[in-house]
Amino acid sequence: MAVTDKAFYKALGRRIADRRKALEITQVELAERLGVAQQTMAHYEGGTVRVAIALLPPLAKALDMSIEGLIGEEPKKLPGKRGPAxxxxxxxxxxxxxxxxxxxxxxxxxxxxxxxxxx
Structure with missing residues (x-):
């Protein structure tokens, strides 16, 4: 894994773990929702294993957040759309x-x- 990839996956793993803990979900529960082993989830959170792109949508849904938020990007706002203050x-x-x-x-x-x- 390239150095920039390592940093990205470490940060991604931290966001996954932080959000999971905030939602009071165990690694086992999250792993079951995603159909992966608990050890795999631990590796994702540790940033030592890459999260498959196909896993991002169900992971974001399980953590009740956007894919952009999951990967550390601010969601882009479309011009002209009204939303909350x-x-x-x-x-x-x-x-x-x-x-x-x-x-x-x-x-x-x-x-x-x-x-x-x-x-």
């Missing part, structure tokens, strides 16, 4: 990085505030 978008991205229990707590508070605002 930048601050809200950043907050949503931060929320998606929290463990599921904390996400649910934030969602309950948000639901409560929105219900009161609708009155």
């Amino acid at each position: 930048p601050r809200i978008q950043r907050q949503l991205e931060q929320l998606s990085q929290l463990p599921k229990a904390k996400q649910q707590a934030v969602m309950q508070v948000l639901d409560s505030v929105l219900a009161q605002a609708a009155r």
